[in-house]
Amino acid sequence: MEYFIYALNHTYTDESHTDTKFLGFSNSIENLEKLKAKAIVLPGFRDYPESFVTDCYILDKIHWNEGFLEVIGEIGRDYIEKGDDIDANCISIKELGLNTVFSVSHYYTIHTFLDDERYIGVFSSLKKAEKAIEELKDKPGFKDHQNDFNISELDLDILLWSTGF
Structure with a gap:
């Protein structure tokens, strides 16, 4: 069984x-809308109210299985372009009763104003997050x-x- 989380x-x-700007994870669309309602009144966010994006990500999935060969993305940040495709066999993490999740990223400084950053995935436990890192350590770039x-x-x-931006 696959589970998904809202972002x-x-x-x-x-x-x-x-x-x-990443604003948070939620286990339901209703709670995600509550996060959006809190953010939309804050400085910066209220200036761009149409710019909120809701995505779903499959829990315990590595998004950079092949590693990387070059610095790409805005200021070296390479984000997942869109969330995962969720089908009828994938259910919300609400069923798992989790209060926290473990987000894994990889970033290093190239020089003073340039970092190279990749979002790896969101995991249900620290053990699974650490296992994902171990799987990636020998891949190109990593x-x-x-x-x-x-x-x-x-x-x-x-x-x-x-506090907004």
Whole structure:
């Protein structure tokens, strides 16, 4: 059985750049809408109310199985373009009763104003997050920066950008 999680992002473009802010994970669309309602009144977010993006991600899935060969993306950040395709056999993580999840990313500094960053996936346990990292350490790109993985334990239904921007 596969499980999925809801994610809320805010991606906007102004005169000078495009920026994406990850706002949080949720186990239901109703709770995700509550996060959006909290964010939309904050500075920055209220200036771009049409820029909220809801995605779904399959839990315990690695999104960079092949590694990487070059720095790509805005300022070296390479985000997953869209969420996973969710079918009728995939159910919400609400069924698991989780209060937290483990988000895995990989980033390193190229020089003062340039980081290379990739979002790896969201995992149901620390053990599964660590296992994903072990699977990736010998892949192209990652093997040159084995100590640059990051695991963040995140509470569900918490707005991560509570002051706006």
